[in-house]
Structure formats: C-alpha cells, structure tokens
Amino acid sequence: MLKELKLTINGQPYELSIHPRTLLVEVLREQLGLTGTKRGCNEGACGACTVVMNGKSVKSCSVLALSANGAEITTVEGLAKGAELHPLQKAFLDYGAYQCGFCTAGMLMSCKGLLNMFPNPTSDQIRDGIDGNICRCTGYNSIIRAVEAVSRGDYKETK
Amino acid sequence: MIKDFEYFGPKTLNEALVLLDKYRDDYKIIAGGQSLIILLRQGLLQPENVIDIYGIKELDYIKSDGKKGLKIGALTTHREIEYSDLMKGSFKVLSEMEHLLSTPQTRNRGTIGGNISHGDPAGDPAPVLMALGANVKLASVAGERILDMEKFSVDYFETAMEHGEMLVEIELPAPPPHTGAAYTKFNIIASDMATVSVASCVTLAADDTCTDVRIALGAAAPRPMRAKAAEAILKGKKITDALLKKAGQAASEEAEPVSDISASEEYRRELVKVLTARVTKEAMSRAKAG
Amino acid sequence: MSEKYSVIGKNVHRVDGTEKVTGTAKYTFDIVLPNMLYGKILRSPYTSAKIVSIDTSKAEKMEGVYAVVTAKDTIHKKQGIWRRFPELCDEEILCSTKVRYIGDPVAAVAAIDEYTAEEALNLIEVEYEPLPAVYSQLEAIKEDAPQVHDGVELNINVTRHIEWGDVDEAFKECDVIREDHFVCSSQAHMCMETHCAAASYSYDGKLTVWASTQASYYTQVLLAGMLGMREGDIRVIKPPVGGGFGGKFELDSAQFCAALLSKKICRPVRIVLTREEEFTATKRRTPIVYTSRIGAKKDGTILAKEIRGITDGGAYTGMGATALYLTGFFSSFPYKYPNYRYDGYRAYTNTEPTSAMRGFGAPQAVFVGEQQIDLIAKDLGIDPIEIRRINGMVPNYEVPGQAFIQSCGLHQCLDKIDNYIKGRGKLPANRGIGVAAYGFMSGGIFNWFDTPYAFSSAIVKLSIDGKVDLFTGACDIGQGSDTTLSMITAEELGVKLSDIRIHAADTAICPADLGAWGSRETLMNGNACKMAAADAKRQIIEFAAAKMGVNIVHDLDIRDGWIYLADRPERKVSYYDIVREAIRGRDGETIIGRGHYTPHRKGMISPAYSFGVQAVEVDVDPETGKMKLINVVTAHESGTVINPIGITGQLEGAIMMAGGYALCEDQPMDQGKILNPSLADYKVIRSLDMPKTEIIEVDTYEPEGPFGAKEAGEGLTNPTAGAIANAVRNAVGVTITSLPITPEKIFMAMQEKKAKEKKAK
C-alpha cells in the first residue's frame, strides 16, 4: 500500500506516494533524481548517503522516508546558492579535498551539519565531525585542512 | 531488500501503546532506525507492521531534579545527551560515553531508548547506566512498570520487555556526594563497537574509604553485566593499586566473553582486567575531586 | 617568463573539481537510461561444487522479469587478462559445470527494479553437488589436495623465478645470515563506488557499456571476446569512477552480466554490486607466505638474498600472475643485492580470487624486506638508516638482467628521514619510530594482454578559437590523471589549463590506452599527451614562423598563449590569432596532433622508478597492546612534480590504505567463507584514527618521463606496513611477522617476551 509523504528538499516542497519500506536515500536518488547523494554501503557505515535533515547530518540510507515526513532536507545539490559555491565547496576545491569524489557529497553534508552546530569548529571537532564518512582516496587530512580554512573564515558565505 | 510493511506514525504515547496492543502478533517498533533498518534490510526481521515512534515528542526530554536525579525520555537522541548541560558531576560520564558512541550521523538520529532496547551486549550506554544504578520505565496499555537496568538486558539482543510493551524512560538516581564515574571502551578504530568496555562508579567516604562501587562490563558476556566479584574486593576498603589489580583479575574471571573476529576470549579477559583497574582508578580520582 | 613552467607544478583546481563538489558528476552508479532494467546476479553459496542443473523457468515467468541468463547463454569461453597465455584465461564468469568459491556467478536476472530482480533470484533453482575444497595455499599444494581446476598439478597456477649472481656462493661469504618467515594477509580494495556497469545493446548490433572501470580498453576487448563480437562494435565509456585501486581493470561480473542480459533483450540493463558482493565476489589483495634468507658482511654490505613466496591465488588467475612476479621483483628493492634469487608459486584455492591491488605485491614485499633489513642491522649492530645507505640503490643502477634505473633519489630521502629522526630526540617510553625504504615502477613494460596498440596514445585537436580538445584512453579513477594530463598538454602547447578540455577513456572516440594500473598514466600517457601537444605545436609554429617572417636561425616557442622567439621573447604574436589564421590558411583543415608511447629498451619491468623513505611514529599501550599511529613522515621523490596537490593526496590516501593494511584491514575466513563482508565489520581507518602526515619532496628529474616526471601513486602504499612493524619493535621490542598487526598480536608477543625474560633470569 502506498503512503503519502510530504517533505521539503533544498527548499522545494514535494508530495509523493511511496512504499513504506522506501528509504530516504531511495526517494532522493531514484524518485527525485538527486543523484549527488551516494550510497556506499547501505548499512549506515560509510556516510556517503549523508544529508542534512532538520539541521542535523543523518545517513539517508538509515532513515525510512516516511520518518522524514514534514522534514526539511538539504542535499549536496542544495549547498551552492545559485551560481555561488558554498564556502565548503570552495575550500574543498582549493585544498584538493576529494579525489574520486564518491564520498564528497556525504563529506560536505557532514561538514555542513558540523558547521550548523559549531560555526568555527576546532581541528578535533572537525576530525570527529567527519568520522562517520569513509574516504578511501584522500586520507582525510586534506578535508580537515579545507574545513579548518572555512572555520578560520577564509571563505565568506554570500548572503 | 526490505520487505514491505504497514506503517504507523503515532504522535502520542497513548496512540503508540494502542497500536502495540492491536498489532501484538506482528509488529516492530522503530525509533531512530539506526539498528533496526539494518536488520530489516538483511531480512533478519520481516514485520507486517512497523510502528514509528520517532514522532512522539513527549518522550524526547532530559529532566533534572537535583535530589531525585535525572530522567531521560526514551526518544532522546545520543547527540542531545552528548551536548546536554545537565550532564554534570557523575553524570558527565553519560556525555563522554555518548561522544564515543559511533559517529555524528548515528548520534544525531539514534536514541538511547532504541539503543538499550536493541540489546546489543557491546552497546555503550548499558554498562554506564548500570554503573550509575539506572532504572528503566516500561509502558503498555496495561500500565507501567519499573525495572532495574540490570534485569532489563537478558541475553544477546534480548531484553525483558514483553510484547506490547515499550521503553519510555530511563531514571538515574542522584548520586551521593563524593561519587565519580568513568567509562572506557576498547576498540581498534575509534568509532567502532566496543571489543570490551567497562564503566565504573565509585563513592568515597570522607576518609577515602570506598563506600560503594558499581562496575559494569560491555561486550564481555551475552549481556551487559555487573562485575560483582570485583566490586566486592573494593567495597569498604581504601582503594590501592594492588586492590585495583585484584579487582581487575576478579572481573576478568567473572566475565563470560566469547571469541570472534575482533578478539579471542583470552584477550578479552585481559582487556577486562586492565580496563577495570584503569577506569575504576579514574572514577575514584573523580570522586575525590567532586 | 622567469619560472621554468607556467602550468605544471602549480596548485590548480582539478579539471573535474566543480562537478565533484556540487554532486553533478554522473558516475556509472547514477546512470539511468530510458527503458532501463535492473540486474542482479545469483552466486554460488558453495566453495566448490558441481552444477548438476539450473532451472530458471520460475524466475522467467515472474512478473517484471525480462531476462535470465546462465552459462547456456554464453559462447562458452573463458576469459583472463593474461591473453598471451590461454591456460591462464580460466574464468567463465557465468559458471557452466563447476563453481569454485562462494560468490562465483551462476545466473543473472534483469527486471523492472532491483526488488523484483532480487526476488527472482530466489526462484532460480540450482542443484549443486558439493565437492571437497581447499582454503589455503599451503594446503592446496599438498599431494592429495582437492583440485580447484582440473588438470592443474598441485593446484599450482603460475610459478616465477628471478635470479642473478651466484646466491649459494655468496651466502658462504656472509658473516651474518638470517632466515625469517612472514605472513601477509588479504585486503579489500573497498572502493566507495562498488563495481557497476550499465549496458545497452541496440537492434543494430552495437553495444555501449558505461563501466566503473580503470581500463575501458580492456573491458572493450575482453567483452568482445566473451560475447563473440567485434571490438569495434563495442563502445565502453568510463564516467567518473568512485575508486579503483587495482580492483577494476579486469572484466567483472557486473559488466559481463549486464552486457549479456542487454544483448539478449535489446534493452539497457544496469547492475550495481552490493557492498557484500564487493567484499566476497570481486577480487582482493594477494595473501602471501614468505621465507626469506638474507646474508651480510660485518660492515653491513648485503651479499645475498633468497626469498620464496607462495601466494593464495583464490579461484582464478586474474592479475594474480603479475602480483606473483612483482612481489618477487620488489623484494629486491630498493637495494643493490649482488646476488638474488626469488621463487614464487601461486596456488589456486576455493576462495575469492586474489589479484592486483595498489602496490601490486610490493607492499607485501616491503613488509618482509624492510623488517628483515632492520633485523639484520640489529644483528650487526648497525644503525637502520646506515645499513640502507650502504646498500641502497643509486642513479643509473642496473638490476642485473632486469631493470635499468635512471633517476633515483633514495639517498637524499634517507638523509631527510635521518634528520627528522634525530630531530625527534629521545622518545617517551612505549613510543617508537620505524622506517621503511621503497621504490616503485612508473608503469609496467609487460604486454601479457597482447595489445597491438601503443601502450598509451593521445590526440590533440585545436578549435578555431585556440581551445584544445585532448583525447586519451587514460582512466581517471580519482587519482587525477585527467588533471595531470591536461596540465602536461597545456604546458607543452603553451596554453592555459582552462584552454584544455579532456575527453578520456571512451573507446569510441579516444585512442587505446592500457588504463590506470601500475602507476603508468603520468609517465606513459603523459608522454603520449606531450608528444601529441608537441605535434600540434609544431604545426602552429610552422605557420607562425612563416607569418612572422623570422630568420630561420630563431627558435619559436609558445607559452601562456603567446608565440615568441625563444631568444627574443618580446617579439611575439598571439597564439589564439595564429591558430585562427593557420586553420584558414590550411583550407580549413583541423590542426590535430598525435602522440603515442610504448617503452622500448627499458628492461623488463618499467621505464622508470620512484623512491622514498617513510618514518612512522607509533605509541603502544603496554598493558593492552593497542597501537596508535602518531605521525608519518615521508621523504619522496617522483621526478618533476606535475600536480603538487595531487601528490599530497596520493600520499595521504596511501597512508590511510596501507596503514589500514597494517592495523585493521583483513578478511578472515572460515572454510572459505569471508567472515566480515560488511563495512560494519571490515574496519578501515577513519578521520579520528588518521595520523598526522608530513611529506618532504626530494627533487629528481627522470629523463624518460614527461617534463621529468614519474609515478607517485601506488608506490606510496609500499612502505607503511613495514615501517609500522619496525616502529612497534622499536617501541616495545616485539617483532610481529604477520599482518595485520592487531593489538592482540602485540599483546601476546609482549607476554611471550616477558615470560622469556623471566625464564632467562
């Protein structure tokens, strides 16, 4: 039996009919074509599917879509403001904080969740903040340098 | 792949309890879903009805009553506990424990009630709750009952909850003065489940005699367990390094660990030995300071 | 124009940067084609069994199922990447009569969605007759062991022998000889994007495959062989790839089954392996047991080494034959052994096949070699850095009969690390620093694939506005070759990086390239791109010279968009203007530059080698054996650095992977069944566990490489496990000879040591 789901993604309200078993990541990727969000494990262990839900980072493979009813969700597609990249994105580019890029959306969203909690996180907070995201390519340290730069205020967010 | 189910999203505790009663034969509760969704996907559980309690706002709280202690609603997330201002004094250990539990996304979404209901003997909260002398409140359409945390965990992924019942609250008694608590978790990768974990809560008299001590072990038996033989060695005495060593030895003997891919039984016993002494020493120094 | 280069050596944004940070990059994993079906693969639950029958009728009848394939739908061929050796092409992919490991494919289904496909798998009835099986290489080579492949004596799949000098005589002259045994475990590539492919076979008999591959050319050719099609009728496109690390350059089950299903029904089919399939049914790092004997004179000169390695091959050959060879070759690195002998044996077992993984047998060799050299240094009372200085390779050194090394900065790297260690002074108790020296190749010279094409080729096409389209078969799998090659092309042509648009690894429009493995793209494909750019540049300069009317004694060059007289740079014309005019002047003919590269007369292994020395500082908890990585300092030389951010990234990533190999990554098995096929149980280093990293670049120039560059990718994976093992010994005095170095192993070894010391008293 299909169920109604209402949620807001990157500022856009959606109304959908879904099977109750549907996971949030499936709604994003398969129903709405927001393929920026990835799936690396499907078991809550890799963080590639991280999105920000009501201000906090969560793994979209570990949330039933119906549990997100009424929620505000931000995915990597909602990070830039129009043509202007988000400070995290600019810093990731400058510091080479990605290689294959498959973990990058999840990393960025974990960092976004972190900045929501701590606008100027310390190095330790950054390390902890991305600990839920596996990156097989970069060894994390370039990501940490990028977020440190954002934390220092090297990149200003346009209002 | 997850088998489809009927979905219910009650918004109040009452609605939830009625649903539990109605679908008594075949339901599964979902809270944060951090553990349950994995079981559903692996096909280990194929419930007909899933009752999503995450929307029950009335179970999401941390209340402090100076004299009586702390009350934590079952749907309080790990993250809320980690950063709550109420985690002071000997309750600080709760926030420290939560900080060690998994990773930010899981802590943002997972609940303390879901964690202990899951009944994983390697879970972090249970040993700490045991050391702090917690009780849990269970509710059903028939009413409520209070259970000692020690009685709550029964076996691997099994709790004392009956069908139709759910966990609604965790109650932590206010600790006597000069009480200190500490928790340590052994793993290879920081965010992993514990290979072995130990929580300890020590109360000292004015002359530093140990008037009370509660030591609880995680991942050292089919359920989180109290190390009572170890406690007995320390209680009523002035704790010395030699006594701590003995207590560690006792804990290691009363533990019932298994061998698996993370560690052998023998090594787990060694870990219990070392960590029991270490963490109790830390609890003791906190008791002195507090 | 004071700096030597205007593009290379600069910190630039990668050419695929914005699409990756905005989530707009489309990976194979993201591809959805009109009318597409979703495929799933049925795999053997047995380690060894005869297939008695397969009944797919129920699955075929299920609503939403459009095709089911088994071996019956194939042309009954076996594939392998060692095409020159038919006996090593041993993998059917869809098994016809026998399954050889848990995960061997037997059937595949295409359905309207993944749920339906998975349910359909449950309806396929396969009758198996279980057969005896064998799970370790040492069991497999026994007389009466069950046979994994019929007619393969003692299950020995490949043997390799490397020898120079007179080893037996040399040992007689040694003052100290030691023999040690080591065990290297397996490791999963653990790419974040699991293996996946989307295939679309059209009614006109053409097949297009989007694949998460590190060698689209191999995929094309191997698919052609397995489907009985002409290579030219198959187009393989490599979208952005979510990691490879050696796990994605063979034909895999997702590619083959998707193609076969699509061909059967002329509809697009996409298959994405689950994480569990990725762990159990792809390929993995080769586990090896070694016996190594080494002998030295009192002054520290090593005279001889003799090493035997037996590798666990798993069920099929894959690239395992190369790993067997390279572990033997790199066991001699980076030292001037005057006498050396290696005997390698690869044994089939009924386990997941083992194959190439970053470092390709070398991390295992270095784990063994670098521990043993520390141990013999200790026997001799010589400082570990000193013994490496005494025996370390030098520029223009010839590995007898094997390889010729041109540039080599090993000794400068040793000096840097020596300084670093001395600077650290005395360490606190239970802390230790271990070092490991290493070298690696810049692409292999081997052609077991039997390609008739150059190893790398490139085409450069200029547009009327001076913009450059670069076509190359190189595969960027995250390591950044698209950026590096664009930089090389821009530098050679004298244009801006933003003037280049790269089109890579699409077999229909790009020239063939052997792909991203063996750290070959920078040197080999870089040379091809440089040559193509130079070819185009020559054509422009010809026109410019005529147009500018310069005296023929002048040389013209292009830089930063200006064509100028080399010795009178103020005399210049705009490159962009000249291109426009040149094309008009040639009757509108496009300016195209071509380049290719195949190493010739460069020995048997590689045209160039890079070197380095790594120091790892660890802290060991003496009561539990828990080890923490504190700091990793690497002195490294890779010739001219083309893309500095790229090298730092490669190094830090390598430390995560090789540190994990040392610390926690393992695939324990019970009777051939992998016990931890999930990311909850397969442990990798995460940000909280990642040590500090420092890189010290040592300058070298490699004459064979583009602008003097050589590899900086896989080689960086080599030293870490060995350095960690040495650090643990220096911290707490125990030698751990098997990987991974778990706290439990350290703890047990410390207990043993204490017991021994007590007894001695």
Ligand SMILES: Cc1cc2nc3c(=O)[nH]c(=O)nc-3n(C[C@H](O)[C@H](O)[C@H](O)COP(=O)(O)OP(=O)(O)OC[C@H]3O[C@@H](n4cnc5c(N)ncnc54)[C@H](O)[C@@H]3O)c2cc1C
């Ligand atoms: C990658 C990963 C790593 C983890 N690491 C750790 C770790 O290091 N330490 C640790 O302790 N945990 C760890 N966990 C487990 C996880 O933190 C908890 O188990 C989780 O927070 C449970 O809470 P939940 O709200 O998500 O419960 P759910 O997954 O929704 O439910 C778990 C179980 O409890 C039942 N349940 C939930 N709430 C109630 C209730 N109020 N009354 C009755 N039954 C209920 C459900 O029916 C289900 O059986 C990890 C999980 C993941 C995915």
Ligand code: FES
């Ligand atoms: S896909 Fe969600 S955590 Fe890995």
Ligand code: FES
């Ligand atoms: S960039 Fe490849 S996994 Fe992080």
